[in-house]
Amino acid sequence: MPAFAKKKFIKRENIDPRTFVVLGDSEAALAAIDGLRASFTGRIVVVPSSPYGQFENTDILNRKFTPLQKNEVYMVEEDYLDRANVDVVKGEIKTIDLNRNQIVVKGVKESIHFDKVLVAWGAYKKRLGTQEYSNVFYLEDRHSHARCHNEIIKAKTIVVMGGTFEAYQTAASIREYLDSIDYKEVQIVLLNPELSEVHQSFGKQIEKEVSA
Numbered sequence: 001m002p003a004f005a006k007k008k009f010i011k012r013e014n015i016d017p018r019t020f021v022v023l024g025d026s027e028a029a030l031a032a033i034d035g036l037r038a039s040f041t042g043r044i045v046v047v048p049s050s051p052y053g054q055f056e057n058t059d060i061l062n063r064k065f066t067p068l069q070k071n072e073v074y075m076v077e078e079d080y081l082d083r084a085n086v087d088v089v090k091g092e093i094k095t096i097d098l099n100r101n102q103i104v105v106k107g108v109k110e111s112i113h114f115d116k117v118l119v120a121w122g123a124y125k126k127r128l129g130t131q132e133y134s135n136v137f138y139l140e141d142r143h144s145h146a147r148c149h150n151e152i153i154k155a156k157t158i159v160v161m162g163g164t165f166e167a168y169q170t171a172a173s174i175r176e177y178l179d180s181i182d183y184k185e186v187q188i189v190l191l192n193p194e195l196s197e198v199h200q201s202f203g204k205q206i207e208k209e210v211s212a
Contacts, residue, residue: 016042018115021103023093024049025056029120030075037084044086045112047093047105049121050141055080061139062170065149065177073142139170152178157187163196168211 020036022029025048036044050056055075060068081088089112091105096117103112137148152158152174160171171190178186190211199207 016040018042019045019113021045021047021112021114021117022120023047023103023117024120026120027055027075029118030055032118032120033081033084033086042115044084045089045114046081046086047089047091047103047112056141058140061142061145062166063173065152065174067149068142068145152186153181153183155186157189159189159191161191163190163192163194163198165197167192168196168198 019042020040022032022044025046029046033044033046056073057075060072064072077083089105089108091107094104094106096103101114103114103117105112135151137144137151139145139148158174160167160174167190171188175188178184178188196207
């Protein structure tokens with residue numbers, strides 16, 4: 001019987017006293033919880049790395065620029081963590097003591113004792129300094145995506161910075177969306193001072209065709 005179904009009928013500590021801690025709210029973190037709860041009845045603690053912690057499908061943010069629906073963004077139902085018997089501790093991690101098997105979270109009085117810990121953080125974007133610009137957007141969550149969308153449909157020129165595959169995907173999806181709503185005069189510029197990932201992986205000719 002899956003551990004999800006046992007929640008109402010067992011005291012998990014009596015069966016397995018161990019505590020597993022998952023740091024982050026990426027797809028890797030979600031897969032870990034899903035896999036553990038197939039047989040593990042001990043305590044699972046999640047410390048989200050974002051302020052949302054709802055396992056957002058960030059891949060869709062640069063693939064689709066139409067207004068996003070909630071069911072397109074979130075990977076699980078709102079009560080998923082509750083049904084999986086997962087404790088969520090929100091806050092910034094202060095220290096991880098591997099000798100004592102303890103994690104200290106800022107603003108939380110008691111430290112978290114763990115038997116196993118999984119670091120499931122994703123990469124962080126390098127920002128343009130500390131200053132915030134009103135016309136610069138980072139696609140980090142559905143809220144920033146919505147703000148970016150609202151500005152895009154008012155813009156005459158859009159600059160996508162970076163030479164990663166994601167940057168090319170972002171530029172292409174913006175172009176496709178604007179063309180679909182007959183905003184074909186809007187110019188899109190892909191700005192990258194170095195060799196792009198497309199160039200490095202497939203060569204100059206493919207890069208030229210993709211950019212076109």
